[in-house]
Amino acid sequence: MLERQTDAVRDFLQAAVCDKIELKAPDRENEYRGKWVRPGAFSMYLPMIDHLPPGIEHAVPSIIVMPLTGEDEPKEGAVSMRLVLTIYEPGTREEGGAEAQEPAYMPDTTEGWRTLSNLIDNTRRALRNAAVVGGMEVLYPIKYGLFNPNEETPDYRPFYMGWIEISLRYGIQTAYDEEIRQFL
Numbered sequence: 001m002l003e004r005q006t007d008a009v010r011d012f013l014q015a016a017v018c019d020k021i022e023l024k025a026p027d028r029e030n031e032y033r034g035k036w037v038r039p040g041a042f043s044m045y046l047p048m049i050d051h052l053p054p055g056i057e058h059a060v061p062s063i064i065v066m067p068l069t070g071e072d073e074p075k076e077g078a079v080s081m082r083l084v085l086t087i088y089e090p091g092t093r094e095e096g097g098a099e100a101q102e103p104a105y106m107p108d109t110t111e112g113w114r115t116l117s118n119l120i121d122n123t124r125r126a127l128r129n130a131a132v133v134g135g136m137e138v139l140y141p142i143k144y145g146l147f148n149p150n151e152e153t154p155d156y157r158p159f160y161m162g163w164i165e166i167s168l169r170y171g172i173q174t175a176y177d178e179e180i181r182q183f184l
Contacts, residue, residue: 002067005079005168006043008134010065013083014041016126018063023115024088025058034090039063039119046086060159061087063123068165077172078139083123083164089115090158112160113146120144120162127166136168 018041024034040056041063049059063085070079089112127138143165 002070002079003043005134005136005170006065006067006081008136009081009083009166009168010041010043010063012130012133013063013065013123013126016130017041017119017123021119021122023061023119024090025060026088026090034088037061039087041065061085061119063119072172075172076169078167078169079136080165080167083166085116085119085123085162085164087112087116087119087160088158089160112158116146116160116162120146120164123164127164133168136170139167139169142166 018039021039022036023039025037027033027035035058037058038056039061040052040059042053043065044067046059046062046064047053052059063083066082066084068080068082071077091111124142124144127133127142131138145163147161147163
């Protein structure tokens with residue numbers, strides 16, 4: 001059940017957020033420029049580049065859906081999940097001239113947190129507007145923030161990371177379905 005819940009949130013985020021925007025991804029051919037792509041939504045972990053799902057070209061930008069805790073009552077249950085959002089923002093570069101292979105000027109790329117903040121806002125808005133995701137009710141509060149470089153993550157600029165924590169309520173099934181029964 002946890003697997004289906006996680007995948008349901010992932011599928012919702014892919015359709016409601018990722019498929020509607022484009023963000024920069026590292027360009028393998030020119031590391032000083034970003035390439036505009038649609039972000040990918042993934043369950044639990046960020047896949048290796050050679051294991052990306054069809055239609056997804058880059059692992060970053062992305063939203064990873066990670067289940068945290070769950071609890072069941074007699075008639076309903078709840079699960080909390082952390083969404084880890086990662087973006088790539090190399091900043092604006094000025095070319096060094098017609099023959100230059102590298103930029104002459106590389107400005108500070110500390111403004112990527114603004115792009116990340118917009119992705120967090122768009123994701124929160126999609127969750128609030130849906131109210132129900134994969135048959136589960138979105139509960140409040142929705143918590144969110146940015147990972148602080150050097151405190152929670154290394155400073156990997158031009159990559160920026162943030163998080164959203166959500167809780168979802170669902171009805172309890174009283175009988176095993178066939179998908180679960182095969183593992184018993």
